[in-house]
Amino acid sequence: xxxxxxxxxxxxDPFNFLLILIGVVIGVLVGALPxxxxxxxxxxxxxxxxGLDPIPxxxxxxxxxxxxxxxxxxxxxxxxxxxxxPAVATAxxxxxxxxxxxxxxxxxxxxxxxxxxxxxxxxxxxVATPLLAKIALSFRPQEYFALALFxxxxxxxxxxxxxxxxxxxxxxxxxxxxxxxxxxxxxxxxTFGIPYLVEGIGFVPVLIGLFAIGELLAQAQTxxxxxxxxxxxxxxxxxxxxxxxxxxxxxxxxxxxxxxGILPAEGTTVAAIMGYNEAKRWSKHKDEFGKGxxxxxxxxxxxxxxGTGGAMVPTLALGIPGSGTTAIILAAxxxxxxxxxxxxxxxxxxxxxxxxxxxxAANVMFAVLGLAGAKLFARVTFVPRAFLWPAxxxxxxxxxxxxxxxxFDVWIMLIAGLVGFVAxxxxxxxAPFVMGLILGGMVEETWSQAMLIFDxxxxxxxxxxICLLFYAFTLAGLFGPLLxxxxxxxxxxxxxxxxxxxx
Amino acid sequence: MATANPDRKGGGARRPAPSLIxxxxxxxxxxxxxxxxxxxxxxxxxxxVPALLQQGVPPTWFPRLVLILIxxxxxxxxxxxIAHRRQGRDIDEDRSRRIEPITFATAGLLVAVVAIMxxxxxxxxxxxxxxLLPLLWGERRYGAVAAFAVAFPxxxxxxxxxxxxxxxxxxxxxxxxx
Numbered sequence: 001x002x003x004x005x006x007x008x009x010x011x012x013d014p015f016n017f018l019l020i021l022i023g024v025v026i027g028v029l030v031g032a033l034p035x036x037x038x039x040x041x042x043x044x045x046x047x048x049x050x051g052l053d054p055i056p057x058x059x060x061x062x063x064x065x066x067x068x069x070x071x072x073x074x075x076x077x078x079x080x081x082x083x084x085x086p087a088v089a090t091a092x093x094x095x096x097x098x099x100x101x102x103x104x105x106x107x108x109x110x111x112x113x114x115x116x117x118x119x120x121x122x123x124x125x126x127v128a129t130p131l132l133a134k135i136a137l138s139f140r141p142q143e144y145f146a147l148a149l150f151x152x153x154x155x156x157x158x159x160x161x162x163x164x165x166x167x168x169x170x171x172x173x174x175x176x177x178x179x180x181x182x183x184x185x186x187x188x189x190x191t192f193g194i195p196y197l198v199e200g201i202g203f204v205p206v207l208i209g210l211f212a213i214g215e216l217l218a219q220a221q222t223x224x225x226x227x228x229x230x231x232x233x234x235x236x237x238x239x240x241x242x243x244x245x246x247x248x249x250x251x252x253x254x255x256x257x258x259x260x261g262i263l264p265a266e267g268t269t270v271a272a273i274m275g276y277n278e279a280k281r282w283s284k285h286k287d288e289f290g291k292g293x294x295x296x297x298x299x300x301x302x303x304x305x306x307g308t309g310g311a312m313v314p315t316l317a318l319g320i321p322g323s324g325t326t327a328i329i330l331a332a333x334x335x336x337x338x339x340x341x342x343x344x345x346x347x348x349x350x351x352x353x354x355x356x357x358x359x360x361a362a363n364v365m366f367a368v369l370g371l372a373g374a375k376l377f378a379r380v381t382f383v384p385r386a387f388l389w390p391a392x393x394x395x396x397x398x399x400x401x402x403x404x405x406x407x408f409d410v411w412i413m414l415i416a417g418l419v420g421f422v423a424x425x426x427x428x429x430x431a432p433f434v435m436g437l438i439l440g441g442m443v444e445e446t447w448s449q450a451m452l453i454f455d456x457x458x459x460x461x462x463x464x465x466i467c468l469l470f471y472a473f474t475l476a477g478l479f480g481p482l483l484x485x486x487x488x489x490x491x492x493x494x495x496x497x498x499x500x501x502x503x
Numbered sequence: 504m505a506t507a508n509p510d511r512k513g514g515g516a517r518r519p520a521p522s523l524i525x526x527x528x529x530x531x532x533x534x535x536x537x538x539x540x541x542x543x544x545x546x547x548x549x550x551x552v553p554a555l556l557q558q559g560v561p562p563t564w565f566p567r568l569v570l571i572l573i574x575x576x577x578x579x580x581x582x583x584x585i586a587h588r589r590q591g592r593d594i595d596e597d598r599s600r601r602i603e604p605i606t607f608a609t610a611g612l613l614v615a616v617v618a619i620m621x622x623x624x625x626x627x628x629x630x631x632x633x634x635l636l637p638l639l640w641g642e643r644r645y646g647a648v649a650a651f652a653v654a655f656p657x658x659x660x661x662x663x664x665x666x667x668x669x670x671x672x673x674x675x676x677x678x679x680x681x
Binding site: 048164168184185189192217220402405410411414417426448 | 527531542546550559560561569576579596600602610614620636640656669670671672
């Protein structure tokens with residue numbers, strides 16, 4: 001049977017739809033709750049999904065990812081508190097709209113733009129993934145090594161305060177991936193005589209610790225922050241005039257978001273900010289931005305949801321995560337026995353189509369749920385933190401334990417959380433570490449294979465044009481932000497107004 | 504949010520000239536380098552590879568390469584604040600607020616709960632966390648805390664043990680019911 005139809009048949013099961021719906025509800029709730037994030041929720045969901053078949057398991061995670069990105073906009077608009085980082089730009093115009101009594105219109109636009117961006121990116125996903133995988137099938141270990149190196153280099157520009165710290169954090173992630181038995185020689189590395197470490201550091205406890213326990217401790221720092229009560233809102237869809245006004249913005253933002261999503265390591269937050277900036281740049285009413293411009297909602301929302309479909313492209317086609325959340329989905333794929341990358345598309349094309357249909361269903365579901373239950377979801381933010389975070393801790397503890405039924409994993413989770421909290425205070429984010437942890441194995445494996453083929457002659461890494469292209473991308477990834485800043489300064493200097501501070 | 508750099512403004516109260524080296528980041532760099540040195544030493548203690556398997560890349564090469572890269576990047580940490588200052592960004596923003604005593608207490612409580620889990624069992628540990636953490640965080644609706652401490656761990660246990668067939672650590676509580 002045609003793989004598209006097989007994929008549809010695989011997902012068109014009432015149980016799978018129920019799981020997708022559960023994923024969507026959790027995603028919208030998590031997205032709406034400040035502090036809880038999609039990566040954390042997907043990490044906590046992993047232990048639940050281990051017992052499931054791979055398709056419903058990954059579909060549920062993908063649905064949560066889509067809905068979580070949208071969920072953040074609800075609280076951003078209603079209480080000026082973005083539930084998730086991708087919704088930061090939405091609050092800039094969403095809250096002023098809500099403040100002048102147009103919360104319904106703002107929420108409606110957020111949902112419509114999110115669905116548009118999400119579906120647009122899924123169409124790109126379904127076309128681009130097999131094409132990219134087809135190209136990647138001709139890759140040899142040296143090309144894979146160059147590709148993984150490019151993925152790691154993108155950590156320099158991943159959202160966060162410091163490229164340098166992102167790279168160091170990613171480096172430690174790569175190092176953590178070397179713990180355990182060296183596959184080529186069988187030598188034990190960094191096991192410190194602890195038998196539990198022989199098989200390496202488990203993804204599940206580390207991910208749960210970094211995202212859940214680290215955030216729990218960060219929440220303990222902000223117990224004195226008060227929240228404003230949510231206003232009653234009647235949600236209605238935006239008018240035809242609204243859609244006509246934002247149609248160009250939505251298309252541009254969807255393209256930007258999809259492209260940013262496809263770039264390894266770049267997340268939906270970057271996409272949302274770029275979507276907002278472009279919406280403002282192209283707008284005929286720039287002065288309305290920040291005061292409640294409807295384009296200021298359509299831009300970031302279309303972009304951040306387009307980022308979700310885009311991020312799935314490198315994840316499934318190349319085995320390189322497109323974002324922090326897809327890094328966890330990638331880890332889940334590996335735990336279900338899949339080898340993400342071109343071989344997955346060649347051997348299990350129906351799997352990719354099933355994920356596509358699951359994400360499509362999730363987009364429709366979160367639009368309906370989000371519009372119908374926006375007020376209810378916004379009220380979730382008032383679940384007392386003194387009950388919410390102990391619940392997160394209990395889930396973390398049990399989740400880390402249940403994968404291998406090992407208490408050692410619970411300690412790994414706790415240590416990862418404590419270290420992650422301190423590291424985050426100093427600017428070392430968890431997402432680059434996770435990307436390093438996931439890409440580290442691929443980098444070493446392909447490097448070792450290529451060195452074996454090249455008889456330890458490293459100069460041969462520069463023979464392949466594809467490798468050279470990826471090395472050029474790598475350099476651009478590493479030094480691109482620096483060059484962009486330098487160029488920006490140069491433009492400032494050349495401006496006739498001469499308004500550069502201190503000049 | 505980006506703000507104008509106060510060090511470059513003319514007039515008004517001037518800050519003293521910032522030093523070349525950021526002291527906190529210098530300490531941070533020393534810690535990172537110490538970790539790298541410790542791990543690099545560990546690589547010298549990897550077990551010998553049998554001659555049969557000695558073709559290709561030795562197991563020490565890749566970790567050492569990564570450690571060298573991390574070490575080189577760490578050397579830049581004390582000077583990174585200069586670039587941030589030029590962009591009007593405060594490198595100390597996230598760490599400007601000191602770690603509150605409640606955070607230390609929370610961390611201590613989490614460690615304690617995990618430490619007693621082998622003895623008390625998973626269910627009792629969850630219940631303990633569900634009582635102590637809300638109280639520590641200032642919740643004083645004792646009835647709600649009690650209800651939460653009973654209902655939530657039971658619900659989680661039902662889900663994992665009943666639904667997902669996970670064997671929890673029984674502990675003393677579990678043994679009492681056996």
